Amino acid sequence: MPGHTITKPHALTCAPSRAARDLGLKRGEFDLAVHLGRIRTVPDEGGGGARRVAHTEIERLRSAEDFPEGLRDSVKVVGTREGAALMDVTAARFTRLARLGLVIPVKFYLNRYRAVVWLYLADELRQFAAGPENTRLLSGRTPEGLRDQLDAGLDLRPRNWRGRHLGFLLRKADDPWERAGALAALLDPVQTAEIVTDPYERAHVNRFRPGPPAQAAPDSPSAHIAEKIMTAADPDEIGWLRADLARTLEDARRHRPAPHPAPHKGTPAAHQAQPEPRSEAHAPEQPERARGLLGWLRRRSS
Known part of the structure; x- marks a missing residue:
């Protein structure tokens, strides 16, 4: 016109x-x-x-x-050796700090030996090293309580990466179904099925369920390693994810029902399959924790 x-x-x-x-x-x-x-x-x-x-x-x-x-x-990322140099510590001390969750990886990849290589934001490492409250962690003996955790095998790198990656996924989610898919991406499919009991809803959630970021051929050893890193392992982490998924699923149902097949002509609506009620036996553990995993992430960053 x-x-x-x-x-x-x-x-x-x-x-x-x-x-x-x-x-x-x-x-x-x-x-x-x-x-x-x-x-x-x-x-x-x-x-x-x-x-x-x-x-x-x-x-x-x-x-x-x-x-x-x-x-x-x-957005500059560095590995263990370069990160240690930035913080003026040995590579061994840097690894201990990362295992304790004091520095958090932002990415990972698998090298040719299928070993996990963690990457960190250079900016965050410089800020950590500059903080006066961290001086005692950068030199001298590691405090006894922290040494005990390391001796017991503590390694928070995968868990902290998952928490950070979930933030990435939720940031780009445009509706509750996509947020449900992001949460389900960090849970074992069995855990997801216990929360999302309706098969059509579960299929809809899985439609938005992103895979691990590492590029690997399906069913290859590298793909299995990446999937293991992607999947929550600790009971409290699983409990938070389950609780958040259950709440997000309720939001998604109110926002827009998942697609179901149209009923056959002549079939009474009352006979159509209905979502199974969630069993109390599968209620998320520790629901009183501060708003689940997202609350935990906020506390970790505070």
């Missing part, structure tokens, strides 16, 4: 690959920046679960005084 300009939806956004180029980031750096909330994305108007970046968001980032170095530095 005269006097009206029709703007195509994609004219306001661009694909992640284009956004990464415009921001001077490698694709892995861009993906991590999105995970960390440094770069905001929006759902693709075409659907399919893809994400895009608004041109206004790119302009916002490029207008920063320290662009592009500041953005690039904020």
Whole structure:
């Protein structure tokens, strides 16, 4: 119509690959920046679960005084050896700090020997080393209570990575069903089935259930290792996830029922399959904990 300009939806956004180029980031750096909330994305108007970046968001980032170095530095990751050098400690001490959960990995990958290599944000390591309250942990003997935990085999790296990864998944979830899928991604399928008893609801949750971030051939040894890292192992962690999944499932049902097959003609509605009631025997453990896993994550970061 005269006097009206029709703007195509994609004219306001661009694909992640284009956004990464415009921001001077490698694709892995861009993906991590999105995970960390440094770069905001929006759902693709075409659907399919893809994400895009608004041109206004790119302009916002490029207008920063320290662009592009500041953005690039904020997503720089390092391994154990480089992380130890940043904090001016030995690699052995750095590993002890990581096992104790005092520094938290942001990524992992499997090397050619299928050993897990944890990666950490360089920015966070510098901040930890600069904190006066951490001075006693960077030199001298490890406090006795912490040594006892290490001697007992404590290693919080997988658990802390899961907590951080869940934050990534929830940040990009657009509705309760996607949030349910994110929570289910960290639970063994048997645990999920005990909470999501209706098979059609479970199939809908699994539709949004992301797999481990490590790239590996299905059913390969590397894939099994990545899946093990992705799956909650501690009883209290499992309890928090189950409780959060149960609450999110209730929100999802109110938001939009899961798709069910249409009843056959002539079949009374009363005879259609109904979701099985959840057994009290499977009620989430310790529901009184401060709002489940998300409360625990907030306490860990405080």
